[in-house]
Each structure stands twice: as C-alpha cells, then as structure tokens.
Amino acid sequence: MTTVDSATLLKIHDLMVKNRLLEERLITMFKQNQGFFWIGGPGEEAFNIPLGLQVKKGHGLDYDYLHLHYRSSGILMAMGMDPMDAIRQMKNSALDPHSGGRNFAGHFSMRKWNVAPITSPIEVQYLVAIGTAIAQRDHGGTGITIVNGGDAGTAEGDFASCLVWASRPKQELPMLIIVTNNEWGISTSAKTQHGEKHIADRGNAFGIKTQVINGNDVNESFAAIQEAMHYVRTQRKPFLLEAKVSRLYGHSSASGGMFNPNEEDPLPLLQKKLIAANLLSAEAIETLRAKYEEELRLLADQVKTEPQPDPHSIYDFTYWQQQGKYW
Amino acid sequence: MATIAQAIRMALHYGEENLQLAHVFGEDVGLPLGGVFTATQGLKTAWNSPLDERGIIGAAIGLAMAGKRCVAEIQFCDYIFNAIDLLKLAGNTCWSTNGDWNLPMTVMTPVGSGIRGSLYHSHSFDAMMTHIPGWKIVIPSNPKDTYGLLISCLKELNPTMFLMPKAMMYLGGDELIPGEPASGLKALIDKPVDKAAAENWQPQWPPELTDYSVEIGKGKIVREGTDITVVSYGRTLPLCAKAADQLSQEGIKAEVIDLRSLWPYDWELISKSILKTQCVLYVNEDTEVTNFGEHLIRRTVDEFFYNLSAPPKLLAGAFIPGVGLAHSLEMASVPQLNNIVEAIRSVIASKV
Ligand SMILES: Cc1ncc(C[n+]2csc(CCOP(=O)(O)OP(=O)(O)O)c2C)c(N)n1
Numbered sequence: 001m002t003t004v005d006s007a008t009l010l011k012i013h014d015l016m017v018k019n020r021l022l023e024e025r026l027i028t029m030f031k032q033n034q035g036f037f038w039i040g041g042p043g044e045e046a047f048n049i050p051l052g053l054q055v056k057k058g059h060g061l062d063y064d065y066l067h068l069h070y071r072s073s074g075i076l077m078a079m080g081m082d083p084m085d086a087i088r089q090m091k092n093s094a095l096d097p098h099s100g101g102r103n104f105a106g107h108f109s110m111r112k113w114n115v116a117p118i119t120s121p122i123e124v125q126y127l128v129a130i131g132t133a134i135a136q137r138d139h140g141g142t143g144i145t146i147v148n149g150g151d152a153g154t155a156e157g158d159f160a161s162c163l164v165w166a167s168r169p170k171q172e173l174p175m176l177i178i179v180t181n182n183e184w185g186i187s188t189s190a191k192t193q194h195g196e197k198h199i200a201d202r203g204n205a206f207g208i209k210t211q212v213i214n215g216n217d218v219n220e221s222f223a224a225i226q227e228a229m230h231y232v233r234t235q236r237k238p239f240l241l242e243a244k245v246s247r248l249y250g251h252s253s254a255s256g257g258m259f260n261p262n263e264e265d266p267l268p269l270l271q272k273k274l275i276a277a278n279l280l281s282a283e284a285i286e287t288l289r290a291k292y293e294e295e296l297r298l299l300a301d302q303v304k305t306e307p308q309p310d311p312h313s314i315y316d317f318t319y320w321q322q323q324g325k326y327w
Numbered sequence: 328m329a330t331i332a333q334a335i336r337m338a339l340h341y342g343e344e345n346l347q348l349a350h351v352f353g354e355d356v357g358l359p360l361g362g363v364f365t366a367t368q369g370l371k372t373a374w375n376s377p378l379d380e381r382g383i384i385g386a387a388i389g390l391a392m393a394g395k396r397c398v399a400e401i402q403f404c405d406y407i408f409n410a411i412d413l414l415k416l417a418g419n420t421c422w423s424t425n426g427d428w429n430l431p432m433t434v435m436t437p438v439g440s441g442i443r444g445s446l447y448h449s450h451s452f453d454a455m456m457t458h459i460p461g462w463k464i465v466i467p468s469n470p471k472d473t474y475g476l477l478i479s480c481l482k483e484l485n486p487t488m489f490l491m492p493k494a495m496m497y498l499g500g501d502e503l504i505p506g507e508p509a510s511g512l513k514a515l516i517d518k519p520v521d522k523a524a525a526e527n528w529q530p531q532w533p534p535e536l537t538d539y540s541v542e543i544g545k546g547k548i549v550r551e552g553t554d555i556t557v558v559s560y561g562r563t564l565p566l567c568a569k570a571a572d573q574l575s576q577e578g579i580k581a582e583v584i585d586l587r588s589l590w591p592y593d594w595e596l597i598s599k600s601i602l603k604t605q606c607v608l609y610v611n612e613d614t615e616v617t618n619f620g621e622h623l624i625r626r627t628v629d630e631f632f633y634n635l636s637a638p639p640k641l642l643a644g645a646f647i648p649g650v651g652l653a654h655s656l657e658m659a660s661v662p663q664l665n666n667i668v669e670a671i672r673s674v675i676a677s678k679v
Binding site: 129135316320 | 349377382384385386387391394422423427429463484
C-alpha cells in the first residue's frame with residue numbers, strides 16, 4: 001500500500017478541518033434560522049478529501065465526471081469549491097451558484113468541473129453515471145466517471161442497474177462506483193435490512209473488482225482510491241469501492257443535527273497521528289481551527305447581506321436559457 | 328409513401344449523418360431486431376441496452392451531460408412508468424441548477440391503443456407526460472410530421488419526448504417526406520424478412536434526405552371549418568378528420584386541428600379557431616380524469632367563456648385501469664370514429 005507523504009497528509013488535514021468547520025457552520029446556521037434544512041457529510045472527511053484531491057478536475061470527456069450525493073462537500077472542497085457557495089446554498093441566497101436558492105444545502109452542481117447536479121432522490125445518480133461513462137468508454141483517454149451514495153440506498157434497483165450496465169461483456173464502463181457505508185438509512189440500521197456481508201460483495205457476481213476499506217483512515221482511503229482510480233483509468237473497467245464511514249451529526253437537521261459521540265470521529269484520529277509524528281502540534285491544530293472558524297463565521301455574516309431570489313424568477317430556466325413565464 | 332416507422336428511421340439516419348446523433352438505444356433497438364416496430368432498423372448507432380427502463384433514461388441523461396446526443400427508446404410507454412422520476416429529473420435539471428446544465432436528449436416511446444394490446448400495450452402517456460415540466464413533447468399523426476418533428480427533437484437543447492402512436496406505425500401518409508423517393512422505399516430501407524437475405528443486409532438510405540423540420544409548438548389545421556373546432560393528436564387525429572369529412576355531407580363544417588406538439592402547444596392556433604367557431608371539442612385517448620384535454624378546457628373557459636356558444640367538451644378514454652383485450656372492450660374504452668361523430672354532433676346541438 002502506498003503511504004501518503006507528509007505534505008499531502010498536512011494538506012488533507014487542513015482540508016478536513018476546513019470541511020468539518022464548514023459543515024458545523026451550516027448546522028449552526030440552521031439552528032440560527034439562517035437556512036431551512038441542513039444535510040451534509042461531517043464524518044466522511046477522511047474518505048472524501050482524499051477522493052477530491054485525486055479527481056482529474058476539468059470540463060469534458062478527458063476529465064472525471066462526478067455523480068455525487070448530499071454528503072459530498074468534502075470532495076468538492078478538496079477540488080477547490082469556494083465554501084462561500086455552500087453557505088449561499090444553505091441560506092438560499094440568490095447568488096447561490098449551485099441552484100440559485102432553489103435547492104437544499106449540499107445539493108451542488110458545477111458543470112465547469114463535470115459535477116452533475118446532486119439531487120434528492122436516492123440512487124438515481126447511479127443511473128445517470130452510466131451515460132457519462134458510456135461517453136468516456138467511447139472517448140478513451142484517462143477520464144473516468146465517479147459515482148457515490150450511501151449504503152441504505154443500494155437496496156434500490158438503481159444500484160443493481162449500475163452494476164449490470166457497468167459490466168456488460170466487452171463494453172465495460174470506466175466507472176468508480178463508491179458506497180460510503182455509515183450503516184444507517186435515516187433511522188434504520190443496515191443490520192436490520194441487509195443480509196449480504198458487504199455491499200461490495202455484490203460486485204463479485206458481475207466480475208467487478210471490489211474493495212472494502214475503513215474510510216475513517218486517511219492513509220487507507222488515499223491508497224485505496226489511488227489504486228482503484230488507477231485501475232479504472234487504465235483498464236477502462238468498473239471498480240466498486242465500499243468505504244466504512246461515520247455519520248457524525250445524524251442524518252440531517254430533521255434529526256436535530258446533533259453531534260453523535262458514539263460514532264468514530266476521523267479527525268482526531270488523524271490529528272493524534274500527526275502529533276505523534278511531529279508533523280503538527282496541538283497548538284497549531286487549535287490555531288488552524290480558530291482561523292477557519294473565524295473565516296466561515298464572517299462568510300455566514302456576509303451571506304445575510306445577499307439578496308434572496310426574486311419571486312419573479314420562478315419560471316426561469318425551466319428550459320435552457322429561458323427567462324420569465326414561458327407559457 | 329413512407330410509413331411512420333420508416334419516417335423515424337430516416338430521420339434518425341439523417342441525424343446520425345448530420346446532427347451528431349451518437350447513440351440510438353433501448354431494448355431490442357439494435358441488431359438483430361431494430362426495434363419492435365422496426366423503427367431503428369439499419370441505423371449505425373443503434374444498440375441494445377439491458378432490459379432496464381430506469382437505466383435507459385438515466386443513461387440518456389448522462390450521455391446528454393457528456394455532450395453526446397442520443398435517442399433512447401422505451402419499448403412501450405406502458406413500461407415507462409417505473410422511470411417517471413428519471414423523467415422528472417431530466418425535466419428539472421436545468422431549472423434546479425438555475426440554468427447551469429441543459430440536457431439535449433430525446434426519448435421515444437410508442438403510445439396508445441389500436442393493436443389489441445390489452446392492459447400493457449395500450450396505455451397512453453400524454454396526460455402523465457404533460458405533468459412533467461422541462462420537457463418538450465411531440466406526437467405526430469402522419470409520416471411527414473413524424474420526420475419533421477423528430478428532426479426538431481434532434482436539434483433541441485432540452486429534453487424531448489417523442490410519442491409514437493403505435494397503431495399507426497405501419498401506415499403511410501399522403502405526402503412525401505422531402506428527399507423520400509417516390510417509390511421503392513421498402514426495398515431500400517426495410518430489412519428483408521428472409522433470414523439469409525437479412526444476414527449481410529445494409530440499408531440504402533435515400534441520398535436526398537433533408538433537414539425538413541416541423542417546429543415544436545406548432546399545430547396544423549387539417550380540415551377547415553366554421554362550425555366547431557376539434558383539437559386532437561396521435562391515433563385519434565385521423566379519426567377526427569374522417570368524422571369531419573363525414574359530417575360535411577350533413578352540412579356541418581368542422582375545423583380539425585392536429586396539435587402535433589403537446590408542450591409547448593399551439594394555443595394561438597386553437598384560440599383563433601375557437602373565436603371563429605365559438606365551440607370546441609378536445610379528443611384524445613388517454614384516461615379522462617386529469618387528462619391533458621382538461622387543461623385545454625380550463626384554459627378555454629378561462630379565456631373564452633363569453634365567446635363560447637356551447638360548453639367545451641372532452642372526448643377521451645374511459646377512466647379504467649386498462650384497455651381490455653376483447654374487440655368489444657377496446658372499442659368501448661377509447662374514442663372511436665362513431666364516438667367522435669356523436670360528440671361533434673352533441674356540441675353543435677348544444678350551441679345557443
Ligand atoms: C428514492 C428516495 N427514497 C427515500 C428518500 C428519503 N431519504 C433521504 S435520505 C434517506 C436514507 C439514505 O440512506 P443511505 O443511502 O444509507 O445514505 P446516508 O444518508 O446514510 O448517507 C432516505 C430514506 C429519498 N430521498 N429518495
């Protein structure tokens with residue numbers, strides 16, 4: 001297994017702190033009535049940041065397409081997404097570039113980086129991903145399609161569809177299929193619904209390469225993603241990667257958005273290692289935390305001054321480039 | 328004269344050669360069958376997908392995102408219902424991203440009764456589909472419009488739904504499609520039924536096919552008249568025209584409009600006609616409750632209440648779970664010529 005070099009580890013740590021504080025800021029905004037609903041990915045940083053850092057970012061078939069779900073802010077932050085834009089979406093600001101104040105927090109869309117719009121219906125992204133992967137299969141090169149989602153959602157037929165389409169004989173798709181398994185679907189424990197040992201095992205029936213990893217371990221995540229991506233990029237075949245992750249603040253604001261001390265937190269895990277390796281001090285970590293906390297607090301203040309969407313805009317963009325009532 | 332199935336094939340071929348159409352796919356769409364109605368025979372980009380309607384629509388969305396124009400077929404609209412939230416997704420993608428993404432993609436699917444298809448080969452899809460914003464929806468009733476509407480779909484920058492009235496797939500029209508040879512089309516582009524001949528068969532596409540398009544959103548008057556406006560589309564359209572011809576012998580002059588596009592629809596054309604005739608009958612074969620024709624009636628009443636001299640009427644399919652197989656059941660379930668004739672008479676009779 002490749003080990004992650006110190007500089008990358010520090011970079012990952014920096015982004016993990018920033019991403020965690022962003023999510024915590026969004027939760028605070030919800031609690032302060034600065035947004036109607038929160039859902040996001042605190043607890044998944046040790047997997048999502050290493051993933052985002054290894055995405056081939058850009059527009060068009062030579063770059064990676066991303067079909068993500070609502071816990072993916074870490075991936076996009078690692079790719080360079082401006083946290084202000086996540087705050088704008090939380091506040092449904094008119095300047096929210098992801099949805100113009102139309103969609104929930106964490107429902108990002110960035111066409112310029114091949115990030116397909118994140119949408120609420122569970123699992124449909126595993127179907128849409130088929131299309132970009134077909135286009136990339138035909139195109140060749142090293143661009144791949146990456147799709148992620150939770151464990152409970154894999155009970156939808158769409159997940160099985162994805163495995164079928166990705167492994168059609170001689171027409172395999174260059175697709176990194178990810179399941180982030182936090183062992184919950186809102187309030188339902190995976191143990192009560194799933195008889196399979198690992199979700200990833202379902203790939204075996206299709207001859208798809210699979211791996212189950214501890215997504216709370218940065219080193220393990222980084223290396224597994226690197227290997228899986230290398231395989232998909234070069235072999236032009238699918239890979240099913242299941243990462244065990246934590247759900248640190250419950251499902252969403254609907255379940256209170258409270259910190260859950262029973263879940264393993266990947267951030268202090270990494271920090272302990274960094275301190276033990278003399279790469280960071282407890283003080284430096286605290287300074288970093290304070291810096292991002294302040295930055296994000298200021299952004300949350302700033303967003304309050306932004307306009308809300310114009311009610312006259314409700315019809316806009318029902319069709320491409322269309323503005324105003326269209327019928 | 329080309330049939331609707333042949334018109335589809337020729338339009339798709341034209342799209343492959345001239346409009347960057349890169350994928351035509353769905354269940355049994357590629358070799359060896361070329362579609363259950365032969366509508367995709369001989370096309371170089373046609374391929375068979377897994378038997379998975381949700382996957383088919385999802386793949387079409389993804390292809391559109393990747394800049395690859397495609398036509399995805401759902402074998403019968405009776406089997407599109409499990410993909411409705413994918414259709415919703417396609418329809419809301421531009422809107423939900425505030426204009427960031429657009430999806431140039433076409434879905435085509437056979438609709439309606441008329442082949443003794445019983446419960447699951449007789450459904451209509453116009454009422455359901457017109458409930459989904461963000462799509463443009465067309466339904467031709469003759470081969471020339473089929474070609475022209477499909478070409479327009481292939482040029483659209485939004486998702487388009489191409490509904491094919493399945494009872495009419497093998498019917499010819501009375502107008503040549505621009506570029507269509509005056510005779511001998513079948514020998515050129517129909518795959519031979521004989522197995523040996525079919526083996527290495529290649530279509531001989533008419534070389535002169537053109538960009539002929541029918542603008543989405545434009546209806547057409549197929550019979551002019553002054554006594555009543557009859558608005559229809561798809562399988563029931565030629566029946567309305569026939570009814571008008573029959574009634575003209577009694578001195579009733581019905582104006583028949585082929586709507587051709589359900590969204591956007593040609594309200595201007597309908598309005599002008601209603602203002603002239605002062606009464607209207609809407610005819611389609613989808614089930615009558617929350618039917619698209621009910622929307623048209625609502626708008627008619629909203630805008631023309633004081634211009635009407637008779638209550639606007641909708642003639643549609645019975646609100647029952649399916650179309651029964653027996654001839655007697657199918658005839659009683661969806662509008663037939665005699666029902667249309669009667670409905671026209673009853674509207675005229677109720678004129679004040
Ligand atoms: C098709 C669909 N059904 C139900 C829901 C409501 N819902 C939202 S999240 C969720 C649980 C998803 O669990 P999982 O796939 O494990 O992802 P996680 O939220 O745990 O990351 C449900 C049932 C939905 N959004 N979409």
